[in-house]
Amino acid sequence: MRGNILAFALGVGCLQLQETLPALSLAAGLLVGGALLLLCCGRWQHALGRTVTAIACAMLGLAWAALLAGQRLLDQLPAEWEGRDVQVVGVIAALPHAFERGERCEFDVEAVETPGARLPRRIMLSWYHGWREDEWRDAPRIRPAERWRFTVRLKRPHGNANPHGFDYEAWLFERGLRATGYVRPRAEAQRLDDFVLRPAYVIERWRDRIRSSFFEVLPDAAYVGILAALAIGDEQAIPAAQWRLFRLTGVTHLMSISGLHVTMVAALFAGLVGWLWRRSERLMLFLPAPKAAIAAGWCTAFGYSLLAGFAVPAQRTVYMLSVVALALWSGRNLGASRSMLLALLAVLLLDPWAVLAPGFWLSFAAVGLLFFVGTARLGASRGWRALLANWGATQWAVTLGTLPLLLLMFQQFSLVSPLANALAIPLVSFMITPLALLFAVFPWPPLLYFDHWLLSGLMGFLEWLAVWPVWEQPAPPLAATLVAMLGVIWLLLPRGFPARWLGLCLLLPALLWPAARPSVGDTWVDVLDVGQGLAVVVRTAEHNLLYDAGPLYSAESDAGQRIIVPYLRAHGVRQIDALVVTHRDTDHSGGVLAVQEALPIARTLSSVAELPGEPCFAGQAWEWDGVRFTILHPSATDYEHRAAKTNHMSCVLRIENAFGSVLLTSDIEARDEQALLDRAAARLRSDVLLVPHHGSGTSSTPDFISAVGARAAIIPVGYRNRYQHPRPDVVERYSGSRVWRTDRDGAVRIDLTSELALSSYRAAYRRYWHGQ
Structure with missing residues (x-):
């Protein structure tokens, strides 16, 4: 029985690693075939019979998970109804959660009143109550079990896709939340019933x-x-x-x-x-x-x-x-x-x-x-000494036993955890x-x-x-984690078992696994998927640079704590040698405080006067491990007069080694591009261009694009963002380059090693629920 259940679990786990679901006919065939094999061979006691039975159970696990997943995928938001106003009637299905000037809740859709629209049965809604204090205080409060009529605007489940990051789309999929969106602020919201009598709703109201x-x-x-x-x-x-x-x-x-x-x-x-x-x-x-x-x-x-x-x-x-x-x-x-x-x-x-x-x-x-x-x-x-010894042994077992998994999943472990938990x-x-x-x-x-x-x-x-x-340490590979789990079992064997110290040797690879680094002269540039904002991590053989710190999501959440710091920790980055905060806008500087609190920063370059450090200006240059860094904008004289928009003060950074070059442009606009053309046209040419201002219509002039001549263009942009970035006409201007987008491709890695190579996280880690 034990082996059969483990085989069933293996089949279920295998399905969750697939990029696409098997066809319905194949899943049904696996289910029927596994059941027949189990009936025919389940009573065989020899090795062949047990093997066939385990294979049958694995088939059943894979087929069962595929059928349930296929059923859930059918309950989805049609692509043509993303971003459109839809009037719905439904019930607040779970406990609402307040956030800054708004509330978020799960909503059971009972009726769709917009002709032709089709929505999932359960969605996640945010209701923003405005920015003025009187709007916030006078806004209606929602409670579980209430029936409302809302006008909503929805999108398919989408989350940031970064290595070692949280898979928000998987979290929504497991909970059956098949669309997210918000209540339209200027449309009428009407409470239809104060209480809908259903067992689940009664519990939520309680x-x-x-x-x-x-x-x-x-x-x-x-x-x-x-x-x-x-x-x-x-x-x-x-x-x-x-x-x-x-x-x-x-x-x-x-x-x-x-x-x-x-x-x-x-x-x-x-x-x-x-x-x-x-x-x-x-x-x-x-x-x-x-x-x-x-x-x-x-x-x-x-x-x-x-x-x-x-x-x-x-x-x-x-x-x-x-x-x-x-x-x-x-x-x-x-x-x-x-x-x-x-x-x-x-x-x-x-x-x-x-x-x-x-x-x-x-x-x-x-x-x-x-x-x-x-x-x-x-x-x-028995006795109090025995109870105390048992309690200590339990603490030791749980602390030691979960260590490999904690290092694999979170890359950190509290050294005082045993004492705190005791x-x-x-x-x-x-x-x-x-x-x-x-x-x-x-x-x-x-x-x-x-x-x-x-x-x-x-x-x-x-x-x-x-x-x-x-x-804290880099994330160990799965093989090292499995070896460490074996070491844990070995260490926890009863006293008197010979050579228990060998378990510690099996733990060491996971505890001391070194971080991967580029060779001298090489560099890795990672454009992280932080939504509508920007964060770029640059690593050389012995140095680390962070170019912008992503957006501020709310009063208590930002890209620094949610994405950047976990990413740096997972890759063994213990210090930032240079932090470049390009300008004041919160979609670029929102995570600075979290990064400053988490890691020591040797040098800060910025156009923000309030930040500690030094101003960035054209002409600054340095070299790390055979990789050249050059600031191209703004000029020193730009600080003498106040720019009408903070975008005009964006720090532009060019990175170059023997194998290629990358131009990071932040939010410069057309006039700044012209200033760069006038001042340093010959130094703009690069193999990879970070598209200015997220593909806005105020940037990416044809002359600038031609002067850079990039083979690849990366657009850091949020999925279905309210600015409608990137503009289709701007994307068309980059037809001569291969265009990458963080909303579609996730984090993008630029390898300036023996040859220029680009790759995306979503392509390497695609799962069947992504984009669905």
């Missing part, structure tokens, strides 16, 4: 009321958002600064409802019910206490998951606990491995996209390690979270006051620990 009660009792408390998140799964209520503290101390998993929370709360309630049940002879005769405890624990886990919005991590935990509960209720001892694999099968049958989530792997790895260590310590002596796990799981849930059911304010006091003490302890460094 969650909304509970969230309101938390903020009514503690309106100005520093950590009330954490308590709300622990009770109802509203992670948006936690400020970015607190998330950063959790990452530094390695307790992020505790501050959102995960499998650990659900399991601990269920175990706590099961133990309480079992203890009380044994006090009644009549109840004991009606149902044995162990079975009553199992039923109470499962009901608690299910209810807590519903209260948390039945998010994907909580769903996985409920499926796992359901398998374990059924086995215990029936009196069968399935064993740890069978219980885990049956839970894995249940998860993949209901959610074959779970394998795309880092939490899926981390949760199963953590549970498996706990089973592994717990089995090894069966029969150990206090945080029992405190959050057995006191803070149960008290928050108790207040959700019985809203007595002193409960919340005391809970917040406990949490404040924990946060003070975490702030004390946060000053310690975090282990």
